[in-house]
Amino acid sequence: MATIDDVAKLAGVSKGTVSSVFSKKRPISQPVTDRVLSVAKELGYFPNHIARSLAIKKTMIVGLKMPISKEGSTTQFEIQMLNGVIKECTKHGYRILLDTLPEHEDLTQFSSDPVDGVIMLNPRKHDQRIERFEQMRIPLVLVGRPDPLESSISYVDNDNEQLAYEVGSYLLEQGHRSILFLNASANMTVSVDRVNGLKKAYEEQGIPYDNVHVMNFDRQQHATPMDYGYMSIMQMHEQVPFTAVVSDTDRVALGILRATRELGIHVPRDLSIVALSNDVRLAEEMSPKLTSVELSAETLGAEAGRILIQKMKDPSTVEQLIVDAQLIVRESTRSL
Amino acid sequence: MATIDDVAKLAGVSKGTVSSVFSKKRPISQPVTDRVLSVAKELGYFPNHIARSLAIKKTMIVGLKMPISKEGSTTQFEIQMLNGVIKECTKHGYRILLDTLPEHEDLTQFSSDPVDGVIMLNPRKHDQRIERFEQMRIPLVLVGRPDPLESSISYVDNDNEQLAYEVGSYLLEQGHRSILFLNASANMTVSVDRVNGLKKAYEEQGIPYDNVHVMNFDRQQHATPMDYGYMSIMQMHEQVPFTAVVSDTDRVALGILRATRELGIHVPRDLSIVALSNDVRLAEEMSPKLTSVELSAETLGAEAGRILIQKMKDPSTVEQLIVDAQLIVRESTRSL
DNA sequence: CTGAAAGCGCTTACAG
DNA sequence: CTGAAAGCGCTTACAG
Structure with a gap:
């Protein structure tokens, strides 16, 4: 690679001048500019980003x-x-x-x-x-x-707590009391925040929180998020009563929907689903279209x-x- | 930020020595190494990546x-x-x-x-x-x-041509003759390659290619890939006969599936779908699970x-x- | 095992 | 408008 020195010599000017032609930080006369540019092109010269960064102490x-x-x-x-x-x-x-x-x-x-x-x-x-x-x-x-x-x-x-609080309040307003919550992994802080938010919604409306059944994603048990949703419904639908399920993500909701189809549970007639979404497009492309929370990633x-x-x-x-x-x-x- | 010079001075050694302690490119005695390291820590010194890159002419x-x-x-x-x-x-x-x-x-x-x-x-x-x-x-x-x-x-x-050829051959072997092909945008080279591949499969089996109806994605008409799939089926299912549809992507297939559900067309009994997939997980999470081509991105x-x-x-x-x-x-x- | 010095390819006051 | 020179913070033969 040609350097600024090569250009300067061949164009018969100083390095500073070549530098200025490219950076435009100080005015250079047209004839000199032209000469420098043509020599630069001839030599295939491009300013070296690294050297520049070192000199100006900025990399962009x-x-x-x-x-x-x-x-x-x-x-x-x-x-x-x-x-x-x-x-x-x-x-x-x-x-x-x-x-x-x-x-x-x-x-x-x-x-x-x-x-x-x-x-x-x-x-x-x-x-x-x-x-x-x-x-x-x-x-x-x-x-x-x-x-x-x-x-x-x-x-x-x-604000994950706030977000879960809003979802909880919404479901309670719609008359749902018993909720299945397919939460994220137990060890994530987001899981804790969400539970707190949900709890808050129940407390505020004076409804006993033990109507909520919380599960956690577990890599050991669930191969994919979709599996998590599918298996949880298959397993829980006869064990605990629930009229709504809050889903960790929309991928999980895909599994939930698959399970409801197999079980003949109609959504939303028999069961409401809200996803704490992260993929808006997917939510809109599912059938039925998924009620979800847009996290605005x-x-x-x-x-x-x-x-x-x-x-x-x-x-x-x-x-x-x-x-x-x-x-x-x-x-x-x-x-x- | 402290520089290599600061460290060298305070440790009472040369810059080269400090450099060697960090790069380990030449052996430095234990006592000197310890002294340099402790001074470096004290000053909060970290080697400057840019200066290093300039010197060795490599950035990694x-x-x-x-x-x-x-x-x-x-x-x-x-x-x-x-x-x-x-x-x-x-x-x-x-x-x-x-x-x-x-x-x-x-x-x-x-x-x-x-x-x-x-x-x-x-x-x-x-x-x-x-x-x-x-x-x-x-x-x-x-x-x-x-x-x-x-x-x-x-x-x-x-090899997009080869890939479309394989899909075409597969469908023909399965007895499908009339195919709806929801291709990518007309101006993409991949679209052309695919059509060539599909054509080749028909020619090889001596089946007239005019059984294939090709459509192209068009941003003007289709808001989303899913829309493209949905609208194409809604629009074409009575106009041309087809027993199989080849879908540009699995997103498009989502739309196709939605349309078939609404129209009471059963997949795969009444219609077969193959997607030129790019999202394996999605293909597996759909119902029915989507037959698709893994591009191995x-x-x-x-x-x-x-x-x-x-x-x-x-x-x-x-x-x-x-x-x-x-x-x-x-x-x-x-x-x- | 360690040091002194040149060099990597730019920029930028300082002079003119 | 332009040049000469110091400096950015490292590395690396060359010596010892």
């Missing part, structure tokens, strides 16, 4: 820490999030450096990435990486709450991007944002 | 050119591809720099990215970017065929990664790879 790259499960199935939620991040960052001239490594344990090996800022998904409890970024002076925005809630850390998140990603960009300009920026989830009533629920 | 980053449609809906195929690329590259210590910009028209603005190699999706006809990468001496692997087929360009791709991505990694080691590497598509017979087809 945003790091995205998004661990990918070994099973490899990136969820629809993650994809939409990623889309949001990409769109927002691209709009402002930033590129995305994907970091999907599960963890960096060895501090010694930890080297700085060529990024101006970082968006990190699903922070763990007492996540050590957070302070490391702080130490490295790299602007950071989380998607998901930091565990010890810290007023100095920027993040965007849904793309908005989550875009907002994270927006805040990070602001923070890269002004490092003192701190913003903690709750993105609204919307209950969208379609065809799979009805009032009793 | 792979660029992925994956234009994102404005509608923003990244397809399942793209996601799986991306997953394949990520896994393969991560395994070898490379990171992914996402480039989703539609095009770079202005040659002047085109600057080199901080990458050691590039994977580019869906090359256009006479794609100028290809020679530009060559000029910049950046190893390149395409996902999809280069248009003027060029023996020096590495790529991975499905993840394999496509992983192979592209593998070839690129090889090429970054040995620039003379050239490999052109056709990844097999597999027809997976599930529940939506039956023999007449």
